[in-house]
Amino acid sequence: MQKKLLEIKDLTIKFHTDDGVVEAVNKVSLTVHEGETLGIVGETGAGKTTTALGIMGLVDCPPGRIEGGKIMLNDQDILQLDEDEFRKLRGKEISMIFQDPMTALNPVFTVVDQIAEVIANHQQLGEKEAEQKAIEMLELVRIPAERAYEYPHQFSGGMKQRVVIAIALACNPRLLIADEPTTALDVTIQAQVLELMKDLKTRSKTSMMLITHDLGVVSEICDQVAIMYAGEIVESGSLEDIFENPLHPYTNGLFGSIPDIDKEVEFLSPIEGLVPDPSDLPKGCKFHPRCKYAQHLCSVEEPAFQEYSPGHYAKCFVYEGKLPAKEVKKYE
Incomplete structure (x- = not known):
């Protein structure tokens, strides 16, 4: 068994507004093992980025507040750290690739200065040494050294x-959180970035949490x-589990919303409706207003998150045997 690097237990994050x-995040539990990549998938507004910001200690307070749970990194609950201790951890043990590079980079500093700042803060190197290492990092991500002193607006x-x-x-963080790192890129650049991330992960033995839709x-x-x-994990498992045997109706709906070259269909089958307002979540199963298999039970009682095969969990009454057998067949 690989060692657990990150273990999140019942993480709850709420924003108190007027x-x-x-x-935003309701009792989320996740585990990332050393050298492993965990993908978190869901629609916009599902709580993926807020979960990542909670791990990084970057939830704006006020109005945001972590109201429960634990985030264990190497068996240490990092939610108990004060801001100075968290700052030493952030960038060194855990790093994050933010969703929009346009807003993540400071437009008035050269790219080499922005990389060197992180290195100087955590590795106690001199200005010249930090700058040299920053140039090496740029070359590692396939940007020529001669472009190191340019500004963000000069890059694609x-x-x-x-x-x-x-x-x-x-x-060299032990955990890298990548928040939709390829969303704004065309397909050729997307492929290059993914290949780069896989190569760096292998080279640095970095664990990764990839947030995407x-x-x-x-x-x-x-x-x-x-x-x-809706701020909850509704299904989890290995890549093979999710792609070969999706259990939850929402997971099936996501797969039904994308084209499959092996099937001849006239229209895709998108999930009807919208993600619920996190300030007014439905009772019972959060997905029941959009689920074509929902029964009355789903609107009044919340299903448990249970294991149905080794390592494969889902949150649905069908698999608890509480819905009629004829309903089970609809998921097959």
Whole structure:
């Protein structure tokens, strides 16, 4: 068994606003083992990024607040750290590739200065040494050294993303959180970035948490997958479990919403409706208003998150035997 690097237990994050309480993350539990890549998949508004910001200690307070749970990194609950201790951890042990490189980079500093700052903060190197290592990091992500003293606006979207990756990997973190690192890129650059991340992961033996809504990216790079909906994990398992035997109706709906070259269909089958408002979540199963198999039980009682085969978990009444057998067949 691989050693657990990160273990999240019942993480709960809420935002207290003038309009009410936003329940962004609701008792999320996840595990990342050493050398493993976990993919977190879900629609916009599912709570994926908020979960990542909670791990990084970057939830804005106020209005955000971590109201429960534990985040164990190497058997240490990092939620108990004060801000100074967290700052020493952030960038060195855990790093994050933020969703938009345009806003993640400071437009008034050269890219080499922005990478060197991280290195100087965590590795106690002199200015020249930090700068030299920053140039080496740029070359590692395939940006020529002669472009090190240019500013972010002089780079293309794909190159900006590689600069952000260089910043995140500058201190060889044990855990890298990548928040939709390929969303704004065209397909050729996307393929290059994914290949780069796989290569760096292998070279540095870094564990990774990949946040995305793209199941194609998940199939390319992940070992384990967690499906997130309305601030909850509704299904988790190995890559093979999720792709070969999806259990939850939401997971099936995600696969039904993407084209399959092996099937001839006139129309795709998107999930009807919208993600619920996190300040007014439905009772019972959070997915029941959009689920075509939902019964009355689903609207009044919340299903348990249970293991149905080794390492494969789902949160649905069908697999608890509480719905009629005729309903079970609809999932097959």
